[in-house]
Amino acid sequence: DVKVTQSSRYLVKRTGEKVFLECVQDMDHENMFWYRQDPGLGLRLIYFSYDVKMKEKGDIPEGYSVSREKKERFSLILESASTNQTSMYLCASSLSRVTGGDTQYFGPGTRLTVL
Amino acid sequence: AQSVAQPEDQVNVAEGNPLTVKCTYSVSGNPYLFWYVQYPNRGLQFLLKYITGDNLVKGSYGFEAEFNKSQTSFHLKKPSALVSDSALYFCAVRDSRSNDYKLSFGAGTTVTVRA
Numbered sequence: 001d002v003k004v005t006q007s008s009r010y011l012v013k014r015t016g017e018k019v020f021l022e023c024v025q026d027m028d029h030e031n032m033f034w035y036r037q038d039p040g041l042g043l044r045l046i047y048f049s050y051d052v053k054m055k056e057k058g059d060i061p062e063g064y065s066v067s068r069e070k071k072e073r074f075s076l077i078l079e080s081a082s083t084n085q086t087s088m089y090l091c092a093s094s095l096s097r098v099t100g101g102d103t104q105y106f107g108p109g110t111r112l113t114v115l
Numbered sequence: 116a117q118s119v120a121q122p123e124d125q126v127n128v129a130e131g132n133p134l135t136v137k138c139t140y141s142v143s144g145n146p147y148l149f150w151y152v153q154y155p156n157r158g159l160q161f162l163l164k165y166i167t168g169d170n171l172v173k174g175s176y177g178f179e180a181e182f183n184k185s186q187t188s189f190h191l192k193k194p195s196a197l198v199s200d201s202a203l204y205f206c207a208v209r210d211s212r213s214n215d216y217k218l219s220f221g222a223g224t225t226v227t228v229r230a
Contacts, residue, residue, distance in 0.1 A: 004158070009156075031216055033217075035220075040124075040222055040223075041222060042205060042220040042221050042222040042223050043159075043205065043207075043220040044220075045217055045218075048215075048216075048217065050216075056215065058217065090158055090159065092159075094216065102216055103149070103161055103164060104149075104161075104218060105161065106151075106158035106159040106160070107158050108157055108158040109156075109157070109158045111156075
């Protein structure tokens with residue numbers, strides 16, 4: 001089974017802090033994604049990556065950056081956390097760009113609260 | 116552009132009754148369609164997907180979905196609902212003509228199955 005793990009289930013940070021959210025997948029997937037989930041808005045894509053050291057902006061990249069130094073690890077960085085970044089953050093991975101209809105597999109999520 | 120709509124915020128059914136969760140989509144090419152389920156404080160779990168072929172797709176936990184091209188719909192169904200099916204359900208779509216692998220998610224439908 002595909003396993004996607006996220007470093008924290010719950011996180012509380014203060015406004016202005018730098019925040020790192022880590023995601024690791026163990027199935028040698030090429031693609032990795034970061035979403036935020038807010039009630040009534042579904043999932044919105046922040047950033048994604050097709051390969052090591054490669055990143056693409058999603059629909060809401062403002063206030064975030066990412067890092068992918070190794071294939072299995074994709075980090076989301078909040079350079080200066082703000083209260084409007086309080087949300088559930090979900091990481092996902094999928095196998096390859098070559099195949100169509102690629103299923104994304106999700107981690108358990110990190111619920112971030114910024115005070 | 117690709118988008119998906121889940122017209123019902125909430126669906127309530129009695130245990131043992133049929134369950135339907137509605138989804139409509141908009142794409143310029145052919146759709147790749149997905150259903151995910153999210154239990155409280157958990158990540159998303161993949162249920163099923165439609166890529167091509169038979170319009171009726173069978174998935175996990177007794178769920179199935181019917182692709183209807185003329186109505187641009189992909190409704191999720193279960194013949195006999197269980198209390199344990201109570202969760203948040205997301206429909207997602209990717210346009211076959213898109214050159215990235217981003218999914219667009221609906222806002223989600225909360226299903227409550229009463230005993």
